[in-house]
Amino acid sequence: MKWPYENAVGATETLSCDVLVLGGGIAGCWAAIAAARKGASVVLLEKGATMRSGSAGSGCDHWESAATNPGSTVSPEELTAAVLDDQDGYNNGISHYIESREGYDRILDLERFGGKVRDTADEFAGARFRDEATKFLYAYDDRARTTLRVWGTTFKPALYRECRRLGVKALDRTAATSLLVSEAGGVRRGAGATAVNARTGKFLVCRAKTTVLCMSRPARIWLFHPDLVGLSEFRPPQCVGNGHAMGWRAGLDFTMMEKSVPAEFSAAGRSFPPYSTGNNHNTWFPATIVDADGREVPYLDRDGRELRTYEERFQPAPGQKFFLMGGGVDAPKYAYRGPEVPDFGELLERGYRPPFYADLSRLPELERRAIWGLMVGQEGKTQVPVLAEFTGRGFDPAKHRLQSYGSGWKSASFLPQERQLFGLPGGLLHDWDLRTCLEGVYAAGDQLFASNCMGHAAATGHYAGRHAADAARATDLPAYDEAEAAREQARVLAPLGSDGDLGWKELNMGIAKAMQLYCGDRKHEETLRQGLALLGEYEREQVPQLHCDNPHDLMRTLETIDVLAVSQLILHASLARRSSSRALCFDRVDYPEVDPEADRKFFTIRREGGEVRTGALPLDFHGDLAANYARHNRADGEDAR
Amino acid sequence: MSGDVNRNGTDGATNGLRAEVVPCSARPIRFDPAKCNGCNRCLEACQVDVFLPNPEKGSPPLVVWPGECWYCGSCVQECPRPGAIALSHPLMNRTRFVPVGSSDSQD
Ligand SMILES: Cc1cc2nc3c(=O)[nH]c(=O)nc-3n(C[C@H](O)[C@H](O)[C@H](O)COP(=O)(O)OP(=O)(O)OC[C@H]3O[C@@H](n4cnc5c(N)ncnc54)[C@H](O)[C@@H]3O)c2cc1C
Ligand code: SF4
Numbered sequence: 054m055k056w057p058y059e060n061a062v063g064a065t066e067t068l069s070c071d072v073l074v075l076g077g078g079i080a081g082c083w084a085a086i087a088a089a090r091k092g093a094s095v096v097l098l099e100k101g102a103t104m105r106s107g108s109a110g111s112g113c114d115h116w117e118s119a120a121t122n123p124g125s126t127v128s129p130e131e132l133t134a135a136v137l138d139d140q141d142g143y144n145n146g147i148s149h150y151i152e153s154r155e156g157y158d159r160i161l162d163l164e165r166f167g168g169k170v171r172d173t174a175d176e177f178a179g180a181r182f183r184d185e186a187t188k189f190l191y192a193y194d195d196r197a198r199t200t201l202r203v204w205g206t207t208f209k210p211a212l213y214r215e216c217r218r219l220g221v222k223a224l225d226r227t228a229a230t231s232l233l234v235s236e237a238g239g240v241r242r243g244a245g246a247t248a249v250n251a252r253t254g255k256f257l258v259c260r261a262k263t264t265v266l267c268m269s270r271p272a273r274i275w276l277f278h279p280d281l282v283g284l285s286e287f288r289p290p291q292c293v294g295n296g297h298a299m300g301w302r303a304g305l306d307f308t309m310m311e312k313s314v315p316a317e318f319s320a321a322g323r324s325f326p327p328y329s330t331g332n333n334h335n336t337w338f339p340a341t342i343v344d345a346d347g348r349e350v351p352y353l354d355r356d357g358r359e360l361r362t363y364e365e366r367f368q369p370a371p372g373q374k375f376f377l378m379g380g381g382v383d384a385p386k387y388a389y390r391g392p393e394v395p396d397f398g399e400l401l402e403r404g405y406r407p408p409f410y411a412d413l414s415r416l417p418e419l420e421r422r423a424i425w426g427l428m429v430g431q432e433g434k435t436q437v438p439v440l441a442e443f444t445g446r447g448f449d450p451a452k453h454r455l456q457s458y459g460s461g462w463k464s465a466s467f468l469p470q471e472r473q474l475f476g477l478p479g480g481l482l483h484d485w486d487l488r489t490c491l492e493g494v495y496a497a498g499d500q501l502f503a504s505n506c507m508g509h510a511a512a513t514g515h516y517a518g519r520h521a522a523d524a525a526r527a528t529d530l531p532a533y534d535e536a537e538a539a540r541e542q543a544r545v546l547a548p549l550g551s552d553g554d555l556g557w558k559e560l561n562m563g564i565a566k567a568m569q570l571y572c573g574d575r576k577h578e579e580t581l582r583q584g585l586a587l588l589g590e591y592e593r594e595q596v597p598q599l600h601c602d603n604p605h606d607l608m609r610t611l612e613t614i615d616v617l618a619v620s621q622l623i624l625h626a627s628l629a630r631r632s633s634s635r636a637l638c639f640d641r642v643d644y645p646e647v648d649p650e651a652d653r654k655f656f657t658i659r660r661e662g663g664e665v666r667t668g669a670l671p672l673d674f675h676g677d678l679a680a681n682y683a684r685h686n687r688a689d690g691e692d693a694r
Numbered sequence: 695m696s697g698d699v700n701r702n703g704t705d706g707a708t709n710g711l712r713a714e715v716v717p718c719s720a721r722p723i724r725f726d727p728a729k730c731n732g733c734n735r736c737l738e739a740c741q742v743d744v745f746l747p748n749p750e751k752g753s754p755p756l757v758v759w760p761g762e763c764w765y766c767g768s769c770v771q772e773c774p775r776p777g778a779i780a781l782s783h784p785l786m787n788r789t790r791f792v793p794v795g796s797s798d799s800q801d
């Protein structure tokens with residue numbers, strides 16, 4: 054069929070602004086809003102449609118680590134110290150402190166923008182998890198009260214409206230492809246970015262004084278399904294780590310890129326769609342779990358003590374101040390472990406009969422309505438495909454129980470070599486301004502190392518946006534290398550005009566198989582090097598053969614080229630760590646020693662003039678959290694509000 | 695902000711853009727043409743861009759890349775005409791539920 058959109062392949066548009074934001078998800082929208090509030094002219098480039106783009110486009114139900122909300126009994130310092138310790142230090146102290154410290158300010162922002170964050174309609178009046186004065190609804194630990202239950206389906210449209218109200222120039226269907234770098238006077242600094250329109254093929258050169266990277270994290274590295282591409286991974290299929298690939302090419306520093314975890318979600322065969330199965334995690338906490346005969350499975354505290362009442366599922370154990378639960382917490386250490394049911398293997402040994410189910414009929418009515426109706430409903434990907442769909446099929450949470458397909462919140466078992474960047478993976482290294490190692494280039498949200506969750510994306514987005522705006526005020530528009538931009542245009546458009554006949558799916562399949570083979574659960578110098586050799590061959594011999602017929606497929610093709618770059622980055626990072634590590638889920642067969650003291654540090658990695666350079670930073674390079682925060686922000690806190 | 699468009703570089707060789715529906719084992723999206731007025735709001739809301747506008751004005755968008763669907767439901771959320779568009783999981787992804795009183799051992 055004829056292409057229905059304008060054909061602007063070969064045309065170039067040039068724009069300039071003070072602050073350029075790449076990626077219009079949660080972090081990108083807030084970065085744009087914060088910069089615009091400071092008076093900067095802002096351009097936002099979003100590959101999809103800002104109104105509903107990103108992981109939280111269709112919704113989200115938990116706002117975590119809002120340690121300064123009025124109900125919280127945990128300080129930002131305590132909470133950040135706990136999440137750092139839970140990961141043996143392999144976590145992002147700077148960004149999680151910003152999240153804990155400013156997340157609540159962003160909740161109040163959202164309310165001003167027209168998002169819904171409290172139970173204003175009194176649907177849950179009198180519920181155990183509701184604060185009657187503020188009408189906030191809480192989740193998980195009832196004493197800590199750092200996590201709020203929220204109406205996330207309202208968030209992205211509200212953020213988009215606010216961006217437009219503030220005059221942010223949001224360009225949808227525009228995929229950023231590379232960072233512009235200026236080298237004037239021997240100083241390298243960011244000068245904006247290039248992009249391509251995913252409908253028209255028009256090439257864009259966007260010059261900027263400062264740039265904020267908010268393009269989330271890599272995917273489709275080990276997991277790729279050519280038929281059900283969109284279900285290959287947990288996050289939206291267009292989020293494959295373009296920002297990482299761009300940063301890698303521009304010489305930015307990364308850390309923790311050797312970390313990957315056994316796959317947790319891929320509904321293209323193994324898993325079920327998230328939140329659509331019976332479980333007792335996240336959205337479904339604290340559902341009652343029963344076995345095939347309807348026999349109830351007990352919740353246990355961290356010492357194995359059986360909890361008798363529903364109320365106890367929200368209480369820390371005796372002697373424990375608070376427990377950790379939520380997106381960045383998978384298997385918490387004893388110190389932070391909350392109420393949990395035994396895993397299914399253990400239950401079978403104890404005589405329970407499979408399959409297991411979540412049975413909400415046994416919960417108090419307000420809790421049942423909170424899980425099925427509020428959480429399932431407001432959580433991403435649930436309002437239409439779970440709540441409405443299951444209700445249409447006759448599901449009634451008071452009358453039916455929903456089958457469980459795996460322990461914890463996973464609904465599948467994977468092969469050991471099937472891995473994923475899930476939870477708290479590696480990403481861009483940054484300082485206390487959320488600036489990368491390249492002057493003028495900032496980052497936020499899931500693009501940062503060891504980052505996860507919406508409150509984190511919101512808080513770091515706002516923080517990076519305002520620091521980028523401050524820096525933009527102090528600079529002129531940097532020059533950029535026009536020849537470099539022209540080379541990038543040729544690279545980007547090549548698959549549309551190429552004589553080759555390789556499709557992007559075939560290449561992505563090849564990469565995924567290579568990564569499973571050479572960078573699976575057990576890593577070895579020899580196989581990692583073989584992986585690099587094979588991917589190098591793909592880069593030299595196969596990439597030039599890529600061909601596509603329209604700008605949409607061009608976007609997928611460019612994504613796959615970036616998947617290749619990120620895979621190379623992961624292989625290099627895996628070679629750099631010559632020991633194994635528990636917290637990094639990193640098993641080097643040739644270096645089996647686990648977490649030797651000498652290697653208890655962040656290894657950093659970047660590309661410089663075609664060479665890979667590695668370095669190291671102490672795990673506590675973030676320094677004193679409160680003192681450094683104070684040093685990098687206004688004393689009156691006005692900027693954060 | 696300032697901007698300008700330079701069309702001088704337009705390359706005649708790449709002008710023949712085209713697309714075909716990419717076959718997929720699943721059918722995520724179904725339209726009810728009696729209810730849909732072809733306003734394309736679903737299409738504009740989709741971050742994955744799985745649709746193309748129907749060349750016939752007033753008709754539902756075409757699902758050109760069904761395999762790329764993320765099953766998020768945003769298209770349905772933004773549709774102003776209830777029932778005009780429906781999303782459903784592939785068969786293998788439809789979770790099972792049973793009445794609470796039942797026992798699998800008596801099935
Ligand atoms: C189904 C689901 C449910 C979740 N529920 C919760 C929850 O309840 N609570 C919680 O705390 N967290 C939740 N999360 C996680 C949370 O949504 C994310 O951590 C958070 O949204 C990340 O924000 P971000 O801005 O970094 O990335 P995103 O919001 O994912 O945005 C990234 C954006 O970058 C764009 N982009 C990518 N590449 C390019 C490019 N080359 N050029 C231009 N744009 C580009 C993408 O289109 C996308 O819009 C959930 C995630 C999922 C997938
Ligand atoms: S399905 Fe709904 S949103 Fe889409 S074109 Fe039809 S009426 Fe408009």
Ligand code: SF4
Nearest residue numbers: 740763764766767769
């Ligand atoms: S469900 Fe989401 S990804 Fe699929 S067509 Fe609708 S908006 Fe697009």
